[in-house]
Amino acid sequence: MTNISPAIMLVDDNQERAHLVCECLKSAGYTIVAQISSAEGLLFQVEKYRPDVVLIDIESPDRDILESLAIVNREAPTPVAMFSSHNSADFISRAVESGVSAYMAEGITTERVAPAIEIAMAQFKSFQLLRQSLEKTQQQLSDRKTIERAKGLLMAKKKLNEEDAHKILRKLAMSSNATMHAIAEQLIQYFQSEH
Structure with a gap:
């Protein structure tokens, strides 16, 4: 070489x-x-x-x-x-x-x-x-905030506890072969369009 x-x-x-x-x-x-x-x-x-x-x-x-x-x-x-x-x-x-x-x-x-x-x-x-490394960490934090927001919306709209909201997000992500972040973004958009 x-x-x-x-x-x-x-x-x-x-x-x-x-x-x-x-x-x-x-x-x-x-x-x-x-x-x-x-x-x-x-x-x-x-x-x-x-x-x-x-x-x-x-x-x-x-x-x-x-x-x-x-x-x-x-x-x-x-x-x-x-x-x-x-x-x-x-x-x-x-x-x-x-x-x-x-x-x-x-x-x-x-x-x-x-x-x-x-x-x-x-x-x-x-x-x-x-x-x-910093950009990756910032992206992970941003993704986590989005997931937490989607969980909060699920909890409020469907009267779920945090664990059940998390399970629903994870199940949706697995069944659609997407990341939890992507599913969380879709849920947030869905709930926002309801108004």
Whole structure:
């Protein structure tokens, strides 16, 4: 099994440095899918080239780049490693909130590139798993609320206790090969249409 190296998109506003970084990345076995000089239109570029990692090395990153990263993070989540001389806690915090997975408060060097890429990919993966887990938990809570509401309606309309209402929901779900949540939604709609 061959170990495929990540495809990198480099965003660097210094042409000379960008060339050196690209050479460094290529010699380390990385594939450069795109090299751009600003974060303008970053979402379009990410969707066009589909990099495994976005590597940003900009002299003075500003709010515009953070807004571009936030859009990418929302629309096409991708690991981002940022190298910057900005070392204020406030800026770093805003960068992380915008979707930066690894922030290096020093300039880019040959020694720092590979670890930054690995950190960005690991942090990104960890964050995505956490986000999926949270979304699943929120969905389960929402489903449970719907089921409880349907049980409450059954109890009120049919003069049942909670256990019997639950049994009816479960039986309907099994007989129609549907989830209890789906049956609960149908019952809620049915009872609402009665009014």
